[in-house]
Amino acid sequence: MKSQIVIFFTLVMLSACNGPTKSGVTQQPTLTDYKVGEKWVWKFKGVTTEGEIRSEGNDTREIINVNGELSITIGHDTIAVADMVKPDKSETPKYDWPLEVGKKWKYEQGWTSQDGTTGKTSQDVEVLSFKEETVEAGTFMAYTIQYKGRITNSRGYEAASEEVWLYAPTVKNFIKLTQKQDDFLYLEELIEYSKP
Template identity: 55%
Template sequence: MNVKFIIFALSLLSFFAQASNEKAYQPTEADYSEGEKWVWKYKGVTPSNEIRAQGTDTKQIVSKNGALSMLTAKGSTLLKVLTKPNNSKTSRYYWPLYVGKTWVFEEHWESEDGTKGSTIQNAKVVSFKDEKVEAGTYKAYTIEYTGKITNSRGYSADTQDIHLYAPTLKTFIKLTQRQKGYLYVEELIEYSN
């Protein structure tokens, strides 16, 4: 057998073994810094090309009375609240993340008009590699979610979501959601620290 081929094959196996051992843990308050800022663009389009959602979303870390908070369009929330350890086995991100991990994401919600609903999806981390978005190229986990969304008004639809989660940025850099032909995409266009 060719010695070069054997060395190449062993190197390749070693690379994949190292890549598959990488894990991402839930960010802590200490992982953030004042002034850190993320900006996403988003767009939601129906099968008939009607735009139902379009704009930008911004999150920024600010200091209020000596404590760090995350400022969004809805207001600010203390980081110590946002980074409280989440050990739920049904959360959006079930920590730690690593390639091959699976879980069931389950969310029960109520909209502003009083409609109650549920989203239940099977989640799987399928890769960890460089992903390019408008804000740049980052190492990110690709997480696929497939399942169903239902609500108290009789709505029911199959769903497919893909999140690209970048541990160094402590958030997703892109998400794609499909639901009954409706396509929603949100992509990071700016990050500064």
């Protein structure tokens, strides 16, 4: 289950973003927001309502220099930051920039997990707030973004899905994720953020 969740959101949730302006609006990410040596560490845990732990551990990502190009390590993968911050031309994007409280949109995406399973995510999205939020890594101003809908896959899985992402512009990433899918709860929280 963790591999499916990570594949859904890894690229889009790692996008940097410029901080909110005085009007409370956060603009589209840019390449210059990242620096070599920036590092994020999250702890994650996925558990069923019956208490079965299906995934647990830490996830570390770091900005590195690969032949003069900023890249980010994500597990065993390395992705160019320039690719991550390209504007999403989709009519149903993960983020509908600029972010601001009260904004609503539809998010839809087809995906393939690491084991080859294909699926689709379809959710209604709303930015609920922008306020101080505290996680293990510290206290940050963060957007609360709620995603509600359904997830299906090629193995016959179908579930109602509700997610709440806390996205902090100052760390250019999410600081907490709470995801519920029928009888499964997945939590991810930033425990460390460092920059050069």
